[in-house]
Amino acid sequence: MAILTLLVNGVRRRVDVDPSTPLLWVLRENLRLTGAKFGCGAALCGVCTVLVNGEAVRSCVTPVSSVANGERIVTIEGAGATPAGAALQQAWLDEDVVQCGYCQPGQIMAAAALLLKHPKPTDDDIDRELSGVLCRCSTYHRIRRAIHRGAAAMSGGSR
Amino acid sequence: MKVPRRSILKNTVAAGGGLLLGFPLNGASRNGAAFAPNAFIRIAPDGRITFLIGRTEFGQGVFTSLSMMIAEELEVDLAKVEVRNAPADPAYDHPSFGKQMTGGSQSVMGSWQPMRMAGAVAREMLVRAAAARWKAAPESCRAERGVVLHTQSGRRLSYGELASAAARQPVPREVALKPASEWKVIGRPMPRVDGKASVEGRTEFGIDVTAPGMLTALIARPPAFGARVRAFRAAKALAVAGVRAVVPVDAGVAVVASGFWSASRGLEALEVDWTDSPLKDLTSDGQRAQYAALARTPGKLARNIGDADAALRSAARVIEAEYEVPYVAHAMMEPLNCVADVRADRCDVWTGTQYQSHDRESAALAAGLPLDRVQLHTLQCGTGFGRRWAMTSYFVVEAVQLSKAVKAPVKVVWTREDDIRGGWYRPRYYHSMAGALDDQGALLAWRQRIAGQPIFVGSTEEQNYAKDGIDGGHTGGSNIAYPAPNQRVEIHMVMEGPPVQTMRAVGGTHNGFVTECFFDEMAYAAGRDPVEWRLELLKGRPRLRAALALAAEKAGWGRALPRGRGLGAAAVDYHTCIAEIAEVSVSDDGVVKVHRIVAGVDAGTVINPSGLRAQVEGGILFALSPTLLSALTVDRGRTLESNFHDFRVISIADAPDIEIHMSGGGGPPQGVGEAAVPCVPAAVANAVFAATGRRVRRLPIRPEDLRGWRG
Numbered sequence: 001m002a003i004l005t006l007l008v009n010g011v012r013r014r015v016d017v018d019p020s021t022p023l024l025w026v027l028r029e030n031l032r033l034t035g036a037k038f039g040c041g042a043a044l045c046g047v048c049t050v051l052v053n054g055e056a057v058r059s060c061v062t063p064v065s066s067v068a069n070g071e072r073i074v075t076i077e078g079a080g081a082t083p084a085g086a087a088l089q090q091a092w093l094d095e096d097v098v099q100c101g102y103c104q105p106g107q108i109m110a111a112a113a114l115l116l117k118h119p120k121p122t123d124d125d126i127d128r129e130l131s132g133v134l135c136r137c138s139t140y141h142r143i144r145r146a147i148h149r150g151a152a153a154m155s156g157g158s159r
Numbered sequence: 160m161k162v163p164r165r166s167i168l169k170n171t172v173a174a175g176g177g178l179l180l181g182f183p184l185n186g187a188s189r190n191g192a193a194f195a196p197n198a199f200i201r202i203a204p205d206g207r208i209t210f211l212i213g214r215t216e217f218g219q220g221v222f223t224s225l226s227m228m229i230a231e232e233l234e235v236d237l238a239k240v241e242v243r244n245a246p247a248d249p250a251y252d253h254p255s256f257g258k259q260m261t262g263g264s265q266s267v268m269g270s271w272q273p274m275r276m277a278g279a280v281a282r283e284m285l286v287r288a289a290a291a292r293w294k295a296a297p298e299s300c301r302a303e304r305g306v307v308l309h310t311q312s313g314r315r316l317s318y319g320e321l322a323s324a325a326a327r328q329p330v331p332r333e334v335a336l337k338p339a340s341e342w343k344v345i346g347r348p349m350p351r352v353d354g355k356a357s358v359e360g361r362t363e364f365g366i367d368v369t370a371p372g373m374l375t376a377l378i379a380r381p382p383a384f385g386a387r388v389r390a391f392r393a394a395k396a397l398a399v400a401g402v403r404a405v406v407p408v409d410a411g412v413a414v415v416a417s418g419f420w421s422a423s424r425g426l427e428a429l430e431v432d433w434t435d436s437p438l439k440d441l442t443s444d445g446q447r448a449q450y451a452a453l454a455r456t457p458g459k460l461a462r463n464i465g466d467a468d469a470a471l472r473s474a475a476r477v478i479e480a481e482y483e484v485p486y487v488a489h490a491m492m493e494p495l496n497c498v499a500d501v502r503a504d505r506c507d508v509w510t511g512t513q514y515q516s517h518d519r520e521s522a523a524l525a526a527g528l529p530l531d532r533v534q535l536h537t538l539q540c541g542t543g544f545g546r547r548w549a550m551t552s553y554f555v556v557e558a559v560q561l562s563k564a565v566k567a568p569v570k571v572v573w574t575r576e577d578d579i580r581g582g583w584y585r586p587r588y589y590h591s592m593a594g595a596l597d598d599q600g601a602l603l604a605w606r607q608r609i610a611g612q613p614i615f616v617g618s619t620e621e622q623n624y625a626k627d628g629i630d631g632g633h634t635g636g637s638n639i640a641y642p643a644p645n646q647r648v649e650i651h652m653v654m655e656g657p658p659v660q661t662m663r664a665v666g667g668t669h670n671g672f673v674t675e676c677f678f679d680e681m682a683y684a685a686g687r688d689p690v691e692w693r694l695e696l697l698k699g700r701p702r703l704r705a706a707l708a709l710a711a712e713k714a715g716w717g718r719a720l721p722r723g724r725g726l727g728a729a730a731v732d733y734h735t736c737i738a739e740i741a742e743v744s745v746s747d748d749g750v751v752k753v754h755r756i757v758a759g760v761d762a763g764t765v766i767n768p769s770g771l772r773a774q775v776e777g778g779i780l781f782a783l784s785p786t787l788l789s790a791l792t793v794d795r796g797r798t799l800e801s802n803f804h805d806f807r808v809i810s811i812a813d814a815p816d817i818e819i820h821m822s823g824g825g826g827p828p829q830g831v832g833e834a835a836v837p838c839v840p841a842a843v844a845n846a847v848f849a850a851t852g853r854r855v856r857r858l859p860i861r862p863e864d865l866r867g868w869r870g
């Protein structure tokens with residue numbers, strides 16, 4: 001066990017955990033941030049996606065010790081406080097994307113990482129960056145539309 | 160899934176246009192100041208309005224669509240209503256199934272009368288309470304957006320202000336439901352009531368539940384079906400930090416720990432010796448040969464019109480073909496999980512389930528407590544697809560057993576490997592088809608022989624879904640819409656294999672593929688255009704016919720396409736009438752790309768157009784996975800696939816364009832959760848034939864089945 005300090009959604013959080021524990025379980029169990037979901041435990045489904053320094057990572061295979069050195073972790077619970085996250089959440093509502101909702105935190109975080117890199121993503125960009133986040137309800141069309149809508153809202157807002 | 164004819168709602172129109180309540184609206188409560196006119200509505204004196212929904216939300220949108228029905232009659236703004244899961248209680252039994260369960264695309268149909276009546280009854284009581292306070296005639300008052308208005312004087316009282324007085328009003332025996340012309344909610348697109356919570360990560364799923372002192376368990380499950388624990392050595396597992404106990408349960412050996420990761424490490428360290436699987440001699444190839452041999456012989460008669468065998472013997476033209484589909488896992492996005500807290504005198508269970516009444520009874524048995532000491536709390540489900548309708552309640556029972564053993568609340572989580580390897584699959588099936596044309600090329604006979612494991616025969620649900628021993632999993636969706644004077648369906652039930660169960664569209668998942676592809680084969684044999692011939696034969700099925708005509712028109716059916724590109728059609732009546740036209744291209748090395756699927760849909764009265772489209776989009780893409788990618792290999796008693804790398808499902812990059820066109824409409828609303836599924840593999844395979852001239856008769860459609868198609 002080790003005492004680690006995580007920077008999650010802008011707040012420093014101390015946890016006492018086995019350093020090999022995947023970030024997902026520290027978020028969900030120690031910090032009670034249950035927005036990031038468990039789907040495969042093997043970086044195959046993407047529903048555990050969170051941002052680490054603006055990059056989408058699969059938290060189910062990310063040892064917590066590797067993100068405990070001041071890395072900025074953003075989860076769906078903190079997404080609304082970021083411009084991309086807030087724009088995407090609104091776009092998600094406008095497009096009525098949600099079915100069961102289980103994958104949606106992962107989808108939104110993956111989309112947020114995409115917008116940080118590509119403020120005006122093409123469909124190919126979306127395919128590349130989002131195809132690792134599965135949705136068994138298959139809300140894919142609405143996700144695509146929502147990403148374009150969120151991107152448009154952001155670029156409109158900055159003008 | 161067919162609805163057992165148990166209780167049919169009997170509502171008679173009374174004099175004055177009111178509807179007599181032909182069924183009890185249970186769950187009225189006079190406790191406290193809140194207004195609880197029935198099981199579904201709570202109005203607190205502070206104005207908070209809560210709807211309790213007894214159907215499980217797993218993505219199909221019942222929280223929204225059922226709430227819309229209540230809100231329409233109650234006259235409230237849905238945005239101001241809190242929608243919650245109902246408790247497990249007979250007041251929430253499905254009126255057709257007679258159980259509290261969610262499935263069979265029956266939620267909207269089964270709620271259409273009761274939910275509107277629940278709203279109307281409550282509204283009526285609120286209006287009467289206001290009228291009494293104003294000493295006015297109820298007819299001079301009306302309800303609107305959460306208040307009752309006295310039309311002449313302009314006086315108004317909010318529902319909250321009226322709550323306690325309304326609670327003292329007698330429950331009316333007769334209420335008038337609004338005519339369609341007055342609907343303000345039904346039929347308008349309504350965003351998901353739980354959308355905001357979802358996009359903010361606040362929706363609570365079963366896997367998110369916690370309880371004070373709760374432990375997390377993972378279970379070493381049999382490596383092969385039916386294998387049993389011979390011995391286990393717990394010492395190494397117990398040495399892992401955080402592991403509290405190692406407990407044998409029916410399902411295997413559980414490692415109970417402070418959290419998921421400790422349990423996972425403990426599970427790796429646990430040593431278990433297993434007995435051989437009783438299915439250790441079962442191989443995939445052997446099974447295929449066995450099923451094929453069976454399907455080539457007469458089976459148990461499931462449906463008969465005329466004399467298909469005689470017609471096949473004497474017909475001018477006979478067409479024969481064999482089809483097969485593999486075992487498929489549901490691969491719910493949220494793996495199975497359950498939290499149980501068993502105490503000396505009570506038991507609480509929190510889980511995402513499609514079958515509350517059965518799970519609650521099973522929990523009581525496992526806990527050794529009377530039913531009234533068991534509370535089952537339903538959570539939202541990260542998809543269900545039928546898997547959470549567990550005929551043995553196994554995922555609830557194991558949590559109850561563990562909580563009882565360790566005397567603490569326990570959450571059991573299934574890993575993805577447990578899920579993919581754990582059985583309860585859509586069965587594999589093998590079909591042998593024979594059809595006959597007369598000398599004019601008319602459809603003369605149709606014979607289908609289906610071999611597969613039964614889902615219901617031999618289970619506790621046999622009486623409900625396997626009439627006369629004919630398994631609904633075999634026959635669902637085999638009743639073709641095209642009139643053939645001689646029709647025969649026979650089934651062979653193979654009892655040996657991994658546990659199997661219902662999957663979204665059940666029999667339609669295979670029969671949609673087989674019947675609509677084989678019809679296509681017959682159309683080509685008859686020299687007929689597959690859509691034109693369908694339209695001709697569907698004269699007696701106007702709704703289905705119109706849906707197909709619309710889809711064909713919108714898809715540009717009949718337009719010239721280069722070799723390697725093609726259109727394929729399929730149409731089924733699945734409560735909802737739906738036709739789909741797929742447009743595909745096939746690469747030189749046999750890789751199929753689906754470009755577009757155009758659907759024509761008649762779902763009767765549409766409650767929520769946005770939700771309906773979501774279900775059709777989702778249903779089509781759900782079915783595209785087993786059409787192109789997903790299959791399980793059960794061999795020597797175990798499943799070879801284990802996670803999403805080898806049990807593949809479609810991603811956003813694979814999703815074709817989908818166009819949905821509404822046809823017909825009106826009449827009672829029909830379910831749409833499953834309707835879009837059966838057509839997909841058939842429309843795609845038929846399009847592949849149009850593109851390449853090759854018939855693919857097994858799923859998933861593999862490049863190797865099409866290699867060299869250019870000749």
Ligand code: FES
Binds near residue numbers: 048049
């Ligand atoms: S749970 Fe992390 S990728 Fe699936």
Ligand code: FES
Binds near residue numbers: 139
């Ligand atoms: S919304 Fe259900 S898995 Fe994506």
